[in-house]
Amino acid sequence: MSLDDKATKPHDRLAQALAAEMEAVNLLIRDRMSSEHAPRIPEVTAHLIEAGGKRLRPMLTLAAAKVCGYEGPYHVHLAATVEFIHTATLLHDDVVDESKQRRGRPTANLLWDNKSSVLVGDYLFARSFQLMTEANNMRVLNILANASAVIAEGEVLQLTAAQDLATTPATYLKVIRGKTAALFSAATEVGGVLAGAHENAVRALHDYGDALGIAFQMADDLLDYGGASAQIGKNTGDDFRERKLTLPVIKAVAAASTEERAFWVRVIEKGDQREGDLEEALRLMHLHGTLEATRDEALAWGNRARASLNALPEHPLRDMLSDLAEYVVARVK
Template sequence: MSLDDKATKPHDRLAQALADDMAAMNDLIHERMKSEHAPRIPEITAHLVEAGGKRLRPMLTLASAHLCGYTGPYHIHLAATVEFIHTATLLHDDVVDESQQRRGRPTANLLWDNKSSVLVGDYLLARGFQLMTAPGSMRVINILADASAVIAEGEVLQLTAAQDLATGEDTYLQVIRGKTAALFSAATEVGAVLAGAPETQVRAMFDYGDALGIAFQMADDLLDYGGSSAAIGKNTGDDFRERKLTLPVIRAVAAADATERAFWSRVIEQGDQREGDLDHALELMHRHGALESTRKTALDWGAKARASLDIMPAGELRDMLADLADYVVARLK
């Protein structure tokens, strides 16, 4: 079950509830992605922004602000900031990973070139930083600036830990907190801060975004070894081919005997992958329960996200956010 499955609709219901805000945010994004002197910027940005992404992260900012009682205009600016940061990281990630597909379409680096993708990503980050100053809140700026630094740090950590079988679960968690959860938690936290919510609610919204992001990324990492391309937005087995040490692999390696470890060393550390290796990797993961244990861990993080909302004001928005926490891991059930 993908996030786009219409059979269960917390994301769609959230989008409908926030329709006016989402429209205002989209208008602001289109206005700020323009460039008078470099037409390639809106070309590349539009290719990714208009590719049918779920806009989940900025939606979290809007929902968090409303849930905490905000009535001003600046949640639109912060939601656009979050989307620009996210889009910039996607452009950079596709260059680093040498990806050829994003959201079912050719990547910008494939259609244009790596230099253009990196520089347009930099431009979007700059636009995001311009937008985040609009509320005039230093705390908001600190949260989003810190998240941007953590995202970059997580990507570098993933790069340095890649292909190293000594990489453990603590490092993996740090990586996915950087590459995914940091922006989720910043998105929800700034909405609460902007609304002037009590510190207990600000912390609850941070915890919700953090746990939601971890569950979301763990689900994607697991589905890479058993989901459809439509469900995960990339080709099944991409992480294996890119030699990424995600949680299912880390747990299979931890349980491996000498022969199995030699296999993992060949395909991950040495990059010597042959026909049938992906199937054998899946067999080893099943043998040691690595896929099932990863599934359980992801579901636990989803439950933690839902529980974080218990102190928030009851109502439709809280219910939809709680359902969303179930939804991001529903693909694993």
């Protein structure tokens, strides 16, 4: 999901409020992605890190720490850690998905090769673990290490569930909790832990990040079909063409008649897609209300994220985090 729209008030306000800290994060990222012996590492890393991403995950870490009153230097290290983990997973994902573009630019695996992308991703994971130890907080290390494992587990689960029409909404939730929400929740939780916040606040930050990540991914998957009132558009249906089983399709398959199921078997399991199949897929999703049902679930998770923040102390950044949770699902209404 793009956060580039100029009407993105919560993200813009977060970026402005955290400008000094984010500059420190960016300087630290540039310093730690360097390599004395392997110049390809900074080349590949810079191609992705400097491609215009909005740095949402590291901003979540900085905001969480500041809401909880942290005044030390290590929230910057943890924010850079989170961004390195995210970048490493993107490098690996593009190889697995055989992607050709990301953020409107050629992927690293296309410009260099799969080996370079995988190995540089490994390097960034290693750098992330070096960075997270500098906070000298064993609980922080445990949270981020666990998140890294959950992310990998989610990607493998997605791989094994791909094109399997028996995939359930529960499995889909496990996948997106791994591939997206795990890093969101770790990013926010470690900010509270680093600040020495009360356990209720730490739990609230974890729950906020988890719900935000789920809402974010559900909205992203819905927007791939044009939103709840889907029309065929320029970028509509990339997930369909790639035969990805996201929630709108999973729900449509579950509600399908025998004839409709045969359609899904052909286009998803067998990959035999023909002219007009995307329109038919959208018709079936409208028929069974699965786009609207996905929208309702995304909105519910967004509301859950906002409610989690009630356990945190009043703070302007807390309000921005609440607005962010509302924004990420606003375009699917």
